[in-house]
Amino acid sequence: MTKVQSKKIDPITVQVVLGALENVAVEMGHKLARMAYSSIIRESEDFGCALVDVRGQQLCESSHSTPLQSGPIPGYIKGIRQIMEERNDTFYPGDVIMHNSPYHGASHGPDVGFCIPVFYQDELIGFSFTAAHHLDIGASTPGSCGIVDAVDAYAEGLQFKAIKVYEKGVKNRYVWDMLSDNIRAPKMVVGDMEAQIAAAKIGAQRYLEIIEKFGLDTVEAASEELMNYSEKMMRDAIKKLPDGEYTAEGFLDGYLDSSDPAKKDLRIKVTVKVHGSEMTVDLTGTSPQVTDRPVNMPLMGTVDIAIYLTLRSILLDSTIYGSFPQNSGLIRPIHIVAPKGTLCNPIFPAPTIARFNSGNMVADTLMKALAQVVPHQVSAGVGNLQVVAFSGEKDENYWVYMDIMEGSYGGRYGKDGMDAVDTLYANTRNNPIEDIESHYPLRVNRYELKDNECAPGKWRGGIGSIREISFLADGSFSVEADGHKFAPWGFDGGKAGSVGSLSIREKESDEPFKLPSKLPNRIAKAGSNIELAGPGGGGYGNPFERDPEKVVSDFLDGFILKEKAFEDYGVVITGSGEVDYQKTNEIRNRQR
Structure with missing residues (x-):
């Protein structure tokens, strides 16, 4: 990223501007959560809000949302601008642009972004942006997770490539009609989209208020100073590492029930190359893309965020470094190499919708490589998350619910692993049982930590949870998970963690029937009971040294x-x- 010269500015003004920008993102996030219709936004907080300058650099982000939503926002902007330039289109005041293309910056199709260009004195100065996960996007089966059998990008649902849903302030009613006609549960999904637009408008308004108060030159100068500071923090942290190359491998289940060896036991290979204050993360050696299954990851929007978030968390731990600006300056010293045609850089139209677990394994394997040089700053292997899409029909309409099943962390130096939490680049929350049972024909029979199953270590591994859910009416479900074959790695003498599992009982008297970690949409009759068990994290250190x-x-x-x-x-x-x-x-x- 080329730096620009800006006017000199004092540090107090810089901090005041920083506080103002961060408060805008926080307000956007709070209001989006309050206005949302779906539990995935309202309760799980699977959304992101940010302000981006005219050069595509992120100025601030909503701190209480997930990094996998806020982090990709500069990539969304880059993709939107690329498509608009190809179409000879341009931005106007009053525009609202919808975008979800995973080959143009979006994290995956269900994470739909809404972009509002911000103008000051007839000049484009930046963008207010919201991104959020939507519970259905018109894919071949209900829901937006658990679409694990999509054969290409077209089977994953509607593709929005820089679509103006408002142009110069005028609503494009035909686009909205198309959305309502092609999305299951349109009132909820379209309602969430309108909430995103409202939150983005708040961000644009507040951004202009800051410009009017401090002046455009001052805000730009402060923003550049903040990005330079964040860049320096990351460079100083990298310089503390010895120059060299550090390699690790991890494996994804893939499709355990497949007869095709190219679809299972998928390798993630990470080589960290440190040279002075620069770092390259090289993914050469990662398995080829799975051309007709959606476990591939967009390089920009998923892979890069998994890498940036992991490096920021490990090298600049907030418990040591405190709070500092979360902006595009942090990524300037980091370079990513990902050969085309691999899981980490697929070629269109390879499907990508079920990329979550794959990206988490990139983060986990990167942490394993870094363990060689910063052993006290990492955890042992992490238990991956599982996501279930529940759906059914009622009164000629669909209901759709997405349940996020937590993972667990490995043991850490001086601390046991965290039990039953979202891990690595996810920061979502689980849904309260009361909310599930009051909105959907589902009953949560059991929700607890697994018994007698934590990885031994001087600091034990985190414990996965068990969730048992019954259908009170006929419906269906699909599952996007991993870690049912390969247990999280132990570190420094600690033992490996435990694998997860998924099973179903169609009648109370039936024996549980084991299912694979990736399950396409499956019919479930009323009374069917499914049980998910999350993986347990690896142990850290010699167990015989535990107190x-x-x-x-x-x-x-x-x-x-x-x-x-x-x-x-x-x-x-x-x-x-x-x-x-x-x-x-x-x-x-x-x-x-």
């Missing part, structure tokens, strides 16, 4: 069995639930 009292605490909490305390930790627990220190020390000394 015996913590081992007893894990046993009393039901996280491990007494036999496992003995086998994995060398801790002898008495009948009264206390540590037998004499026998424990004897066993551990022999082990050492």
